[in-house]
Amino acid sequence: MASVVSTASRKVFSNATSRLSLLTSVSSREKSSNEGKRRRDLINHSRVRGIDILRNPKLNKGTAFTVKERQLMGIHGLIPPVVRTMEEQTVRVLTNFRKRSSDLDRFIYLISLQDRNERLFYKVLSENVEDMMPIVYTPTVGQACEHYGIVFRRPRGLFISINDRGHIYDILCNWPERNVKAIVVTDGERILGLGDLGVYGMGIPVGKLSLYTALGGIHPAKCLPILLDVGTNNKKLHSDPLYIGRQENRVTGPEYDDFVDEFMHAVQRRYGSTCLIQFEDFGNHNAFRFLEKYRNKFCTFNDDIQGTAAVAAAGVFASLRITKKKLIDNVFLFQGAGEANIGIAQLLSLAMQEEGATEAEAISKIWMVDSRGLLTKERPSGGISGHKADFAKDFKHMNNLEEIVEELKPSAIIGAAAVAGAFTEKVIKSMGKYNERPIIFALSNPTSKAECSAEDAYTLTEGRCVFASGSPFPSFTINGKTLYPGQGNNAYIFPGVALGVITCGVRHVPDLLFLRAAQRLAELVTDEHLAEGRVYPPLSDIQEVSLNIAVDLAEYCYTNGLASAYPEPDDKEEYVKSFMYTSEYEIFEPETWEWPDKA
């Protein structure tokens, strides 16, 4: 069965800690539940006939319709006479995909496939994660957002404008799916490291939710991408004739807050209190505020703060097995003190405290640099706002990263400031000078914003550094050894967290769930991975990672009273799997189904 998570390419983790039998084929419960789903789908769509079937990406199988199906559904002659298997179609898709001359063309090709034949799209994406994730996700999705005016083909998801205030619930009711369980929402203000792209940022919720399905096995009908259009402060977009949103400055202040508030309550009213709302790529000043405001009232999390924290912490935990240090024995230097890095710093601090350190001890190991230099209590440029204040030190003011590294001699440097090339030759060499195995994470996205390349990090430390990056870098061979840079991207976290949260009916998502996800992800890194320089399992294993995280969180949620889905299942793995999407085609033949009006 071609389940998104049960592809033939599955491997068993050699790590003994991987307690899931990943070669297990689809369980009988899953099978019966999938049969049920297929039948329900058919009944729901039973009025669709003829050409409308081919125009419906959820039903369309293209040349894979059998002759019987073609006759039964009134589509005979509307497609070429040949009948292909899904596997044969996959070969055609891959040939087409590889023939495209640029990554942006590959992006357009894949979203067109998604618009045409959803199951085939998810099959090829889930079976070719290493090749296709860099297209539907970072870095290419960044390029697609920048050029969304020409990339845009068919709308996907909901566009809710500030002009729609008072009617957001009605707009949600226009969405054809009733059982939405996961929303990724952005207002487009901080799209990757590319800045304010306004409505063009819609590529991000769409891309993230494609990964919900391809990596987390969450049914696409349960996923809803949403763009909140409050305008954009990007002046170029104000005069862009192709722009598809409000060509005015952003609405801010109480009007904006009320709009977001109405949105949150409308979602809860329409889809219930266990519908997960993932905040994505909001501007810094709003991201933290909304997280605080909504985290205990809604089922929500901020991926840039909490998801990134978990993936980076997991990378650090795995790195410690290489550096042979305890977490508390490190000195962390963060380049950037925004959503990503503050989230990581907070989670690492929590992890140190879980291991017995006091809060003060933990914080003393964490240094941060923002656009005004080292975070110190006294700075010529004035006060320090928000969460940054927790990490400010009694120390002299410094604002040159190279000098800061020389002064502090950190064991780990983590960049998330979208300042391309911030890890200069001198910074990297200093890291190599003071550490046998320096930890260097260049987390900014897309690739054009990375603090340094994998090649630079490896070359300038003679292959000694432990490297990870937000967007993928190719492997690099040095001193006869091939090293595989880890992709320190929240894509290792949010699909699994979402799957766990949704299946258990969690109402609030505490930080401890992210710490738990980080620990689980780190456990899945084997000694063989580490020997290859990886601090994450390879991307080809990412679906198993998501499942592991989801099952682990399910255990945790039921034990700690966070789950609302009852009765509690005995076998959490079977339970989680029973919810998962299969990209296998539905069968529209009388042997398995009869038209309801003839039944």
Ligand SMILES: NC(=O)C1=CN([C@@H]2O[C@H](COP(=O)(O)OP(=O)(O)OC[C@H]3O[C@@H](n4cnc5c(N)ncnc54)[C@H](OP(=O)(O)O)[C@@H]3O)[C@@H](O)[C@H]2O)C=CC1
């Ligand atoms: N790998 C991953 O999974 C993720 C990666 N990211 C990436 O991280 C980057 C930052 O995102 P995010 O944290 O949300 O953005 P924010 O806007 O919240 O934070 C950016 C931070 O960078 C600081 N900064 C800006 N210029 C400099 C400079 N010259 N020197 C030092 N610091 C500087 C800012 O300083 P100030 O506070 O003074 O303005 C701010 O603290 C983006 O490229 C994003 O794509 C984000 C989420 C996940």
Ligand SMILES: CC(=O)C(=O)O
């Ligand atoms: C990966 C991600 O969420 C970001 O760069 O914003």
Ligand SMILES: [Mg+2]
């Ligand atoms: Mg993001």
